[in-house]
Amino acid sequence: MSIDNLLNILSDGRFHSGEELSQGLGVSRTAIWKQISKLEQLGLQINAVKGKGYRLADELDLLSLPSIYEHLSDATYEVFDHIDLHLTTPSTNRLALDAKHAPYVCLAEMQTAGRGRRGREWVSPFAKNIYLSVAWNFSDQSATLDSLSLCVAVAIAKAIRNLGCEGIGLKWPNDLLYENRKLAGILLEASGELGGKIRVVVGIGLNVTMTEDQGAGISQDWVALKELLPANVTRNEVTAALLDSLAQALPVFEVEGFSAFEDEWRLFDCLVNQEVDLHIGSQVVPGIARGVDATGALLIEQSGGIKSYRGGEVSVRAKLKHDS
Numbered sequence: 001m002s003i004d005n006l007l008n009i010l011s012d013g014r015f016h017s018g019e020e021l022s023q024g025l026g027v028s029r030t031a032i033w034k035q036i037s038k039l040e041q042l043g044l045q046i047n048a049v050k051g052k053g054y055r056l057a058d059e060l061d062l063l064s065l066p067s068i069y070e071h072l073s074d075a076t077y078e079v080f081d082h083i084d085l086h087l088t089t090p091s092t093n094r095l096a097l098d099a100k101h102a103p104y105v106c107l108a109e110m111q112t113a114g115r116g117r118r119g120r121e122w123v124s125p126f127a128k129n130i131y132l133s134v135a136w137n138f139s140d141q142s143a144t145l146d147s148l149s150l151c152v153a154v155a156i157a158k159a160i161r162n163l164g165c166e167g168i169g170l171k172w173p174n175d176l177l178y179e180n181r182k183l184a185g186i187l188l189e190a191s192g193e194l195g196g197k198i199r200v201v202v203g204i205g206l207n208v209t210m211t212e213d214q215g216a217g218i219s220q221d222w223v224a225l226k227e228l229l230p231a232n233v234t235r236n237e238v239t240a241a242l243l244d245s246l247a248q249a250l251p252v253f254e255v256e257g258f259s260a261f262e263d264e265w266r267l268f269d270c271l272v273n274q275e276v277d278l279h280i281g282s283q284v285v286p287g288i289a290r291g292v293d294a295t296g297a298l299l300i301e302q303s304g305g306i307k308s309y310r311g312g313e314v315s316v317r318a319k320l321k322h323d324s
Helices: 003-010 018-025 029-041 065-071 074-079 092-098 144-162 235-260 262-268
Strands: 046-049 053-056 083-086 104-108 130-138 168-171 175-178 181-192 198-206 275-280 283-292 298-302 305-309 313-316
Touching: 003 018, 003 029, 003 053, 018 029, 018 053, 029 046, 065 083, 065 235, 074 235, 083 092, 092 104, 092 130, 092 181, 092 198, 130 235, 144 168, 144 175, 144 181, 144 198, 144 235, 144 262, 168 262, 198 235, 235 262, 262 283, 275 298
Parallel strands: 083 104
Antiparallel strands: 046 053, 104 130, 130 198, 168 175, 175 181, 181 198, 275 283, 275 313, 283 298, 298 305
């Protein structure tokens, strides 16, 4: 018996007796108890009631490869013909970097060492969000790869919009926001040598059904997709929508670069014409965001004119409003 089999039974949120579980899974009741303990170690709350059995405190929307494949377009299946799904892993990005082939897709219900930009912890509660990594091989285009995160951000925003959510904003270079609350982030990692193929891993973390308690360790305002979409949209449908959008975007970017996404970025840009602080190492560059240039670099207006910036981390500084 695998823990996956037990999870699939308990995911309906109903009570299942130890006898029912042991007979259905062909193992002893002691083995069931041991697997229940493993589920609790994943952070799942299990209700155990004498005479009734076990149940998950909350119904789970588990990822399922058959369900994901069912919702994928035929064209996407041709691009991403290999998807790995893990119950738990330290990092989906690491698995994708180490994969023997690309394109390659890796998903996990939970990450134990997930990271965002600048090494920050990515909070990854079990079966609540989407932790997705896609490996893609590029030829040596290091100059154009700088803007790949913008392309990916546009692709994710379009996928979420197509699911029925309006109002998504993109914060340069790779955060998705809704009403200034973080919905998703992107982490790109690369390996390879100049003059040869470059393996780029696109790591995506998307908040879906995370609760306030589970996200208590996040240091910024955030929002979960469940608040923005119809209640019947599953994580499998969201995952398939993301993959459909990425399968369209990545081949286009490989040929045309950021120019193919420039106009769409501007539609989602939530920094434009706002006062911002651009942090580059210990340097802070204040100014007014004026969108991006044709290469995806951020344009900052200062007293000396407009300059473009490629690296760094943006923090938005809201204007203070005074009563008149």
